Structures are given as C-alpha cells and as structure tokens.
Amino acid sequence: MRKYLFILVLVCSSVLFGQEVTMNASEIIAFKKQVQTTASATKTITSDFVQYKHLDFLDNDIETSGKLVFKSPDLVKWEYTNPYQYTVVFKEDQLLINDGGTKSNVDIGSSKLFKKLSELIVNSVKGTLFDTADFDVSYLKTNGENKVIFTPKDKKMAGYIASFELLFTKEDATVTEVKMVEPSEDFTRIVFTNRIVNSNVNDAVFTN
C-alpha cells in the first residue's frame, strides 16, 4: 500500500512539475558552451528590470524597478528609479552608492561574504558563474527556458541564501530572471526586459 502511495506521489509531482527536467551530461555541456559563447560576445548590456520581494506575511510582493547597465569585463550599474532613486555601481572592490542624493563608497574587499554576493550579481548579469567552487550547481530545462540553481556550500553563506536561481532563454542563453531564495523561503525575484546588447556605453556611466 505504502509503495503505491509513493508511486502515486511521484506521478503526481512529475505531472505538477512535469515541465522541469534535469539536464543530462551532454545537454549540460552544450548549454554551458552556449552560455559561454553568448557571454564572450557580450560587451555591454542595458536592460530594464522589475524586482519582486516576496515575504510570506505580506499581502503583496514589494515591487521596485529600474535600469541595469553592464560593461565587460566587470562594470555593473544597478539603478532603481521607482518608487525611489538609488544607484549602486560595482567597480573593482568598491560599491559606489547614491541613495537619493546621499553618496557613499563601501569597500567590500574586506568582507568575504559581500564580495561573494557582489560576484554573484556581476556574474549573473553576464551569465557566467559556472566555474565556481563555492556552489553546488544543478541544471534544469523547462518548456521555454533553461534554469540553473546554485546552492552555497559555505555554511555562513547558506545562512543567508538557500539558493540562487538563474533563468536563461533557450535560443541565445541570455539571463531573463534571477531569483534569490532565503533559508526562510522568502525570496527576491528580478525580471529583465528590454535587453539591449552591445550598444555604446561610456565608462562615465559607472560613477555615483
């Protein structure tokens, strides 16, 4: 009886989550190659984004939105414009912040955790974080997209992030969505739209 129940549960869950299948070894290799090709051809990215913060006790997710600018190899400007003005530029070992006119620079060189988080953000924008030894990585395919889930190995980091998920388009392996899940299962989901690749981006953009 228990056996049948188990099979029933398995069948049901594969029906419910049927669209999400683990990639096999050759698919992973092909996918990684596609991501690498896209990433190396990407010199600049500008994109709009909407961020949804989900907290289980709230009626609605908290929605903020803005623009993202990336320039190879590792310049990122993350700018919130709605409902408030806030920009953060990732530049070498510094965060250059402009919080509605209040400017500050944060040295992240000394904080290992912050550096990891910053690397995650920069790399997820680029789409390259496969050579990392800090995470267990699983590769999934869904109907229209590929999904990569990163689970931190480091205990301290796992206290802050349960997993980090990236969604890639099937056609050209660009990142369409980033999701950071906390140990409490609350999460932050960032959806990218209006992505423009390799337009001319001046270095002067990356200041606060």
Next chain:
Amino acid sequence: MMRFLLISFLVFVTSSCALKTTKGLQTTEISEATVVNPYFSDTAVDYVYKAKIAVYGNNFGGIVIIKKVGVNKHRVVFTTEFGSKIFDFLFEGDQFTKNFILEDLDKKILVNTLRKDFKLLLTETMPVQEQFVSDDYKVYKSVAENRYNFYFFTNPQGQLQKIVNTSKSKEKVVVLVTPLVSETLSEAKMIADKIAINHQNIKLSITMDYFKKN
C-alpha cells in the same frame, strides 16, 4: 564669589531639570483614558518604506517593511535595496522576538536601540497620565519602561505628528511624522508618509519614506 557660584550652580541644575518637551504647554484635565497611535494599525495594509540610517557619520540604506499581523502584534523587517534581509523582528505587546539579524549586527546595544525605537513607533494604545494643550497641539503623556512618551496631535485636526520619548529631565528620542497627503482625512490620519526617528543623546537617525508609485 562663593555665593555667585552657588547661584549659577542652582540655576544650572534647575534649568537642566526642566523638560523642554512641555515648554509652552499648559496642563489640562485628562479627557481621554488612552492615547491612540493610528499608524500601523490596519492589518490589511503592507507598510513599506525606503529607509536611511545615519549613525556616527555612516549611512545605510534599505527598505523597512511593517505589518500588523494580529492584535498588538507587528512584524518589522529591514532589507537591503536588493531584498536581502538585514533584520526581522516580531513585536507582540511587551514581548520581543528576534527572528533574524545579520551576524555582524547582532550586538545587544544595537538590537536594544532598534527594539525601543520601533516599539515607540508601533505601540498603538497607551494609558494617559497627563494631558497638555497649546494653540497648535493636544499632548498626551504616558509612562513607558521607566521613561515617558509624549504624543503630539495637531489641534484641532487631530493628526499625530510627534512622539517624544524622555527621561524625567531629558529628551531621548524624537519621532517626527508627516501624514500622507490624501483626499480622505481618514487615510491622512492613518498613514505616516515620512518618519524621522532622531536620537538626542547618540548620533543616530532613521528616516523613512512611504512607498508611492510614480
């Protein structure tokens, strides 16, 4: 000379004892048994604020989320702009639960300060011990943890604009509230648009701006 010193000493002592909060206010008969803080009292509202914290010259930004989750029960969560949690507190009457705080910030003095600040901001009803009045304000005094809270309501509109936490002689924390400009007076009374929590004895201030869609 001696007498002069003594007099100036006495003047100093007596003047420093006078609490400036009630300066210019007249004591009046107590008309309300309890004072009611209307902000954060609606369980149907997600109170979300952009926050800035300035502490001894350092600036931090983030998002403060306040939700009334039951009778006398509030959840207060502070996250970075990216959404990662910095702290997560639960206030239930006099009970306080620290659900989460970043390890580096988990210092007793900091947690205590934040606990007191948010308790001051969130407490909905307090018994009135004394009542004052001026041309502009009706002021209610209550007792809180060996200290006093003074609630300033505009006269006659009745909007809560200021809460002052004091010892017997000194102001410790001043909370300034700008109510939301709204078509309906009831909403203007219910939603705090801008909040400034200013500490008087340490260099700490927290400013909060209510999320409004552009």
